[in-house]
Amino acid sequence: MYQRKRRRPVSDINVVPYIDVMLVLLIIFMVTAPLITAGVNVDLPKAKANPLAEDSKPPVIVSVTKDYEYFVTDGNQKEGPISPQELAVIVGAHIEVEPERPVMVEGDRTVDYDAVVSLMVLLQAQGVGSVGLMTDPVEE
Structure with missing residues (x-):
């Protein structure tokens, strides 16, 4: 009579599909990371100023x-x-929802002072209590 050979179970894990998925995710994150950090290109004036406290809410x-x-x-x-x-x-809508949220004005250094002040007056009319001005740190 013919006897079957017993096969031993394979205990190796095939990780190739996991590597493929990780490479695809890596490419997706590499492409989307610059898009997330894209902001408005503003040449800020340089000044010595204290940064916002770390425990404060992120500003508008x-x-x-x-x-x-x-x-x-x-x-x-x-x-x-x-x-x-x-x-x-x-x-104004943001401040209505979160009144304690800081508002920062980021004005290009070449913009007239009048434009920044007019903007601050409009914000004050919408109920913004205090407005901070953003600057770049001075290099010593």
């Missing part, structure tokens, strides 16, 4: 570019270019 950033375009950045969500009145309404 209002930007004025050298071409007098206005943007609102809330975390990773960027809106713009929009009119100053639309910008003030959007920021």
